[in-house]
Amino acid sequence: MTVPGSLYDRICEVVCRIPRGRVASYGQVAAEAGLPGHARLVGYALHNLPDDTNVPWHRVVKxxxxxxxxxxxxxxxxxxxxxEAEGVIISGPDVIDPRYFLSDSFTDPME
DNA sequence: TGCTTGACATAAT
DNA sequence: CATTATGCCAAGC
Structure with missing residues (x-):
């Protein structure tokens, strides 16, 4: 289970901070995880996640x-x-309204 | 220890 | 719109 200190651990932690009903891009998650520009590692980490993970990896999009x-x-x-269960409507393969994205920081604005 | 791969991003062609 | 090129770097082999 992801050794503390590994990038996986940081990434999954950041992903867990994504408020419900919102999505974040790989680049944004990477930046928040302290890895500016390492969007690929985010995807790499998510792929490594187990099926019973508590990480809402589905909130991470392009x-x-x-x-x-x-x-x-x-x-x-x-x-x-x-x-969609979280309230994010997906019209197509690459169609998600920017309003679902985190504007600037992960600091849950609490709507 | 060095090369290949990758749930990406962005620009250019 | 599809493909190519570049960046950036950890994990796997």
């Missing part, structure tokens, strides 16, 4: 607003379902 996984495939459909 910068343009879209699921990296194949939306028409199992994992993609699963993520879309989770996002």
């Amino acid at each position: 910068a343009r607003g879209g699921i990296s996984l194949d939306i028409e495939s199992g994992a993609g459909r699963f993520q879309r379902a989770l996002l």
Whole structure:
């Protein structure tokens, strides 16, 4: 289980901070995790996460607003379902309104 | 220890 | 719109 100190651990921690009903891009999560520009590591970490993880990995999307996984495939459909369950409407494979993204910081504004 | 890969981002072609 | 190129770097082999 992710040794403390590993980048995985930091990344999953940041992902856990994403408020419900919101999404963040890989680059944004990376930046908040203290890894500016290391968006790839975020995806790498998420892929490593177990199925029973408590990390809402589904809230992590591409910068343009879209699921990296194949939306028409199992994992993609699963993520879309989770996002819609949180209130995030996905109209297409790369169509997510910017209003769902975290504006600046993860500091939950508490709506 | 060095090369390859990768749930990315962005610009250019 | 698809592909290419570059950056940036950890993990896997």
